[in-house]
Amino acid sequence: MSKNIEIDSEPSRVARKSVHYMRLNMGWLIPIGVSALVLLIGWPIVSVPAGHTAVVDFYGHAFHSTLRSGVQFKMPFAHIYMFSLKTQLLEVDLNVPTNEGLVVSVDASVLYHIKHTAVRDIYTTVGIQFTDVLLKPEVHSTIRSLTSRVAAKALYSAGRDELSDGITKQLNEKLNPRGIEVEQILLRKVVLPPLVTTAIEEKLKAEQESQRMEFILTKEKQEAERKRIEAQGIADFQKIVSQGISPQLLEWKGIEATEKLAASRNTKVIVVGSQKNGLPLILGDHQTSSEA
Numbered sequence: 163m164s165k166n167i168e169i170d171s172e173p174s175r176v177a178r179k180s181v182h183y184m185r186l187n188m189g190w191l192i193p194i195g196v197s198a199l200v201l202l203i204g205w206p207i208v209s210v211p212a213g214h215t216a217v218v219d220f221y222g223h224a225f226h227s228t229l230r231s232g233v234q235f236k237m238p239f240a241h242i243y244m245f246s247l248k249t250q251l252l253e254v255d256l257n258v259p260t261n262e263g264l265v266v267s268v269d270a271s272v273l274y275h276i277k278h279t280a281v282r283d284i285y286t287t288v289g290i291q292f293t294d295v296l297l298k299p300e301v302h303s304t305i306r307s308l309t310s311r312v313a314a315k316a317l318y319s320a321g322r323d324e325l326s327d328g329i330t331k332q333l334n335e336k337l338n339p340r341g342i343e344v345e346q347i348l349l350r351k352v353v354l355p356p357l358v359t360t361a362i363e364e365k366l367k368a369e370q371e372s373q374r375m376e377f378i379l380t381k382e383k384q385e386a387e388r389k390r391i392e393a394q395g396i397a398d399f400q401k402i403v404s405q406g407i408s409p410q411l412l413e414w415k416g417i418e419a420t421e422k423l424a425a426s427r428n429t430k431v432i433v434v435g436s437q438k439n440g441l442p443l444i445l446g447d448h449q450t451s452s453e454a
Contacts, residue, residue: 206235206236206237206238207233207234207235207236208229208233208234208235208236208242209232209233209234210229210230210231210232210233210234210244211231211244212231213231213246213247213248214231214244214245214246214247214248215228215229215230215231215244215245215247215278215281216228216229216234216242216243216244216245217229217242217243217245217281217282217285218236218237218240218241218242219240219241219242219243219285220237220239220240220241221239221240224282224285224286225282226282228278228281228282229242243285243290245276245281245284245285245290246276247275247276247278247281248275249273249274249275249345250273250274250275251271251272251273252271252272252274252293252297252298252301253269253270253271253272254269254270254271254272254298254301254302254305255267255268255269255270256268256270256302256305256306258305258306258309258310259306259309259310260309260310260312260313260314260317261310261311261312261313262313262314264314264354264355264358265355266309266314266317266352266353266354266355267351267352267353268305268309268317268349268351268352268353269349269350269351269352270301270305270347270348270349270350271347271348271350272297272301272333272344272346272347272348273344273345273346273347273348274297274337274342274343274344274345275342275343275345276292276341276342276343277341277342277343279341280340280341280342281341283340283341284340284341284342287340288340292342296337296340296342297337297342300333300336300337301333304329304332304333304336305329305347307332308325308328308329308332309325312325314354314358315362317349317352317354318352318354322349322352325349326346326347326348326349329347330344330345330346330347333347
């Protein structure tokens with residue numbers, strides 16, 4: 163009877179040892195699991211893309227030093243906020259006034275970038291939504307302010323470049339202290355009211371017609387001057403020739419003409435002028451008269 167009791171107690175001891183070992187293993191597994199979870203949540207290694215910088219925020223405290231592009235280490239549980247240092251594009255579509263009181267539709271493109279040294283200040287004073295909070299309102303206000311000082315014609319003529327330069331300069335005066343550099347303002351499209359567009363087209367058409375008439379008048383004046391010069395040349399020629407003709411020359415030319423006529427086969431009847439210097443006159447053909 164006692165042997166049976168010893169045999170039955172052996173498995174119970176093994177079971178108790180197994181439970182003890184399992185408790186010991188669980189005591190190690192729990193801290194390891196918690197540590198792994200902590201590392202996954204607060205991983206201290208971060209990759210910053212090229213052309214970017216990162217602000218490290220540890221529960222409301224923004225570190226003064228930002229993280230440059232590449233693989234960087236941060237404090238566990240700290241949040242990372244990326245900022246692009248590349249040239250960025252902001253497109254705006256506005257209805258702006260002119261100094262005539264007209265409302266013009268303008269499509270503009272703003273090329274800008276943020277300065278590396280001002281990233282932390284932008285994050286602490288404006289936030290990651292600085293484009294909507296700071297940049298867009300300033301762009302809208304500046305464009306409206308400057309277009310209200312110029313005529314509508316300046317928006318579609320050579321004055322557009324001057325207006326773009328003025329907007330860029332004024333924006334930089336406002337945004338540079340905040341760490342934003344405006345590179346260029348491009349006025350891509352300007353849409354005038356239909357009545358103004360029609361009036362401008364009619365004016366341009368009238369100007370072109372006026373220029374055409376001026377061209378015609380200039381051409382006619384040049385033609386009249388050419389004819390006057392030509393007539394003056396002919397008059398000068400006749401004057402020179404008349405001064406060189408003498409009665410003796412005319413008589414000699416008449417004699418030469420008479421000799422040539424007399425030598426001709428078809429002219430046999432010649433009447434010489436009755437005056438002293440008269441020229442010969444052909445009355446008919448001698449052969450025809452003889453046959454008759």
